[in-house]
Amino acid sequence: MFDGRLSYSKEYFNKNLFHDYLKEQGMKTFQDGLTARWAAVKAGLGYFRRNNFVYTKFGSWVWIDTWIVDFELEYDKVSPNESASCPDNCRRCIEACPTNALSEDYTMDRGKCITQLAGYSTEPPSEELRTKMGTLLYGCDVCQDVCPMNTGKWREEEEFPESESIKGRLSPEEILAMDEDTLLNVMQPRFWYISSDRIWLWKCNAIRAMANSGDTKYHQSIKDACSDDNEKVRDMALWACRKLGI
Ligand code: SF4
Ligand code: SF4
Incomplete structure (x- = not known):
């Protein structure tokens, strides 16, 4: 963090x-x-x-x-690290990847990775991938979260800098209702995988997360987004309506 x-x-x-x-x-x-x-x-x-x-x-x-x-530098000697290989039978990261971006050892299909799709896409992800992306709004990290070699490595010692200013703003409803000024000046400087010219992606991510959550409390927000100014946001909302039958 x-x-x-x-x-x-x-x-x-x-x-x-x-x-x-x-x-x-x-x-x-x-x-x-x-x-x-x-x-x-x-x-x-x-x-x-x-x-x-x-x-x-x-x-x-x-x-x-x-x-x-x-400058030419004097290099340290690299000492072999015995814990460098994964346990023989561990495939947790590959099995947990929601979109199968990880399907083999030491490979990754970036075109299927949620971090790529929810942060860098210039077009909304394919309909097949939208469902697999679940309710993640930004980034993923599932393949790191499930890894036993990461167990107990986080220490909650400090506040993330300036977390107060975004507290309470990171729900799908808040993001979908956000004005352009907030997206550009509050969200973008902190979550910059989504660049200023693709700020619509926030709203698409929020709608996709709402649709995949199965929670009926989001239905009205999704319907309202069908008349959003941005075509990509409208298309995502229409997809969500079809998916949910609303
Ligand atoms: S970040 Fe998520 S989607 Fe990307 S490879 Fe890891 S588990 Fe798969
Ligand atoms: S979950 Fe961690 S230890 Fe297991 S295979 Fe993946 S990277 Fe290796």
């Missing part, structure tokens, strides 16, 4: 400190120019597991930043 890209986060501050340190050493730097997970594994900081995440002693709940520098 941290994000080094949020300008008000401690991680963002620390990342900038490290960047300044590299500069002070006289290095030219280029940030984020590498495939971060592969670079981390190659550097001996962690290892891949079957769900494709990089694990350390903190499980897969790690954030990786990369810098390319114009």
Whole structure:
């Protein structure tokens, strides 16, 4: 529950400190120019597991930043890690993936991953996938949540920065009723997988989650969304009405 890209986060501050340190050493730097997970594994900081995440002693709940520098560095020796492989018979992550984006070890179909579909899509997901996406509004992480190697790795020690300002706003009804200003200025800076030009995706996600919840309390909101200004939102609401027979 941290994000080094949020300008008000401690991680963002620390990342900038490290960047300044590299500069002070006289290095030219280029940030984020590498495939971060592969670079981390190659550097001996962690290892891949079957769900494709990089694990350390903190499980897969790690954030990786990369810098390319114009200095030759002396490398640490990488020590072999005995816990680096998944238990032989474990396939929990693959079996739990709601959309079958994970179907084999160390592979992932990004076109089926909920994090992709609910955050980066330029078109609403196919009707087949909508149902499988369930009630998740943004992101997924099921394949990390079910992993036994992540058990007990989270520690509730700090509040997520500025969580007060979004408290109570993250229900499907609230999101579906949100005005553009709130979506752009409150939601987008915190949940930026959904970019400003695809802000309609929030409402599509909310309608899909409402439809999949099976809760009749959402029916009126879904019907109202059939006359939304945005065509994609209207189409999603009509799909939900057909699905629910309302
Ligand atoms: S994040 Fe969710 S949808 Fe994506 S691969 Fe993991 S379990 Fe599957
Ligand atoms: S759930 Fe099992 S197979 Fe998947 S990454 Fe974790 S330990 Fe490996």
